[in-house]
Amino acid sequence: MDRPTLPKGTRDFGPAVMAKRQFIFQSIRSVFERYGFLPLETPAMENLSTLTGKYGEEGDQLLFKVLNSGDYLKDIDPALLSSKDSRRLTPSIAEKGLKYDLTVPFARYVVMNRHEITFPFKRYQIQPVWRADRPQKGRYREFYQCDADVIGTDSMVCEAEIILMIRDAFAKLGINRYSIKINHRGVLAALAALAGAGDKESSLFVAIDKLDKIGEAGVRDELASRGFSAEAVDSLFDLLNKRGTNQEKLELLRAQLGKYEKAAASIHDLEQVFTFVASMGGEAAPVELDLALARGLSYYTGCIFEVKIHDAAVGSVSGGGRYDNLTAVFDSKERSSGVGFSFGVDRLYDAMEELNLFPEETQRSSQVLVCHLDEECLRYGLGITQKLRAKSIAAEIYPEPSKLKKQLEYADKKKIPFAVVIGSDEMKSGVLAVKNLKTGEQHLRTLEQFLSDITAIPK
């Protein structure tokens, strides 16, 4: 008999890992809620028609399809079946798929529930998504996203708040060295016009997005091989190579791209984002206008974001952008602009592990372990344990009579900071022997003294 295995790209999360993941989830959730976002959950499965065509051709190939139930071949045209054309057969045998991100199901939800929704609608969503990608480090087939989106306003206050939420979340997680990159699809479109890209826009974007990875020479090679003229590429790099503050880059864009009608509006958008961030006291947030930032799902139409953690090789840990036409895809009368972003929990976890950023408390199960020397002490200890719990102190008791050595080892392994030892002396006197497992010190305390000691310590 074969031992069980997991599907490629999926993982179990044991208690030690879950404690750290919960720390990330809770940190992010508290930031979302502080900015007025409300929770939403949608099904793991959507109709395939809801998902296909939203993520570009590549994205469609990465969708997990769910086989129809029952005798799903019964009514299939035999000619189609014998053609062995998987792509044409798939819609007939699979009408559902696992969700690929949280934004498209959210847009679907908005269209279906618009009469009950107060706009602008701010929701957050923390759920797994699935992609039939080939797994690598930091790339999983099942992973969690934490999305916050606002739909029904085109105010750049939303973009500015996204930047502040990233800053606040990272502060809670203890991530100090990172950069938030921002760009705008309208600016990219103008760059494409400047470079005479014509219908080769997307191959231009793919190339310049690799700038920090393969360098200027690499990008030039790739663009040359795709038929871009040397002059066009030169004028492109005049802009891409500009260093300086975000304001200086905006000035340059205004001067160079002002003649393109859409660019002017995009530059104004970016300007507003920076202004609002400053008004919220976020000047120090590491936001960088990066003209080479081009990636992101195909439905983005406005500002786009990407966040990278320095000193950790995990790819981007957060991304997002504004999308103007997503609800219209589900209902042409429904034209509301939305903007949102997502944290990739699994990559945040990998980065934090690499940088050793998880606080020790996240590993802790209880604050106190009640230890005992025999059956009678155990029974006495049960009462003590409940009294601690009644005071909201996470406490547990070793559930069977056992050597003290074993009980203390248990506390040590579970990183429980305090042990209360109950023996016949303690039962007689009513005082507790409290041992601090970190320092090794042991003192006699009444229950009241111990309670006030322990509540004074920050969790």
Add this chain to the structure above:
RNA sequence: GUGAAUGUAGCUCAGUUGGUUAGAGCAUCAGAUUGUGAUUCUGAGGGUCGCGGGUUCGAGUCCCGUCUUUCACCCCA
């Protein structure tokens, strides 16, 4: 989806041109210490060598297939 590596104890890894009974460190468990963990000492347990097939007198070692993990491309959190 294309191309390439990897897999030996719970973990990190040794294992010679194919040759007897596959090793180490850490971890685990027990004891030294019957009211004190994390340090010390002693001992013990733990292996379908990823899985399946092939070559060979003989395979952890060579060949084929397969799965896993990883890397590059593509794309993305």
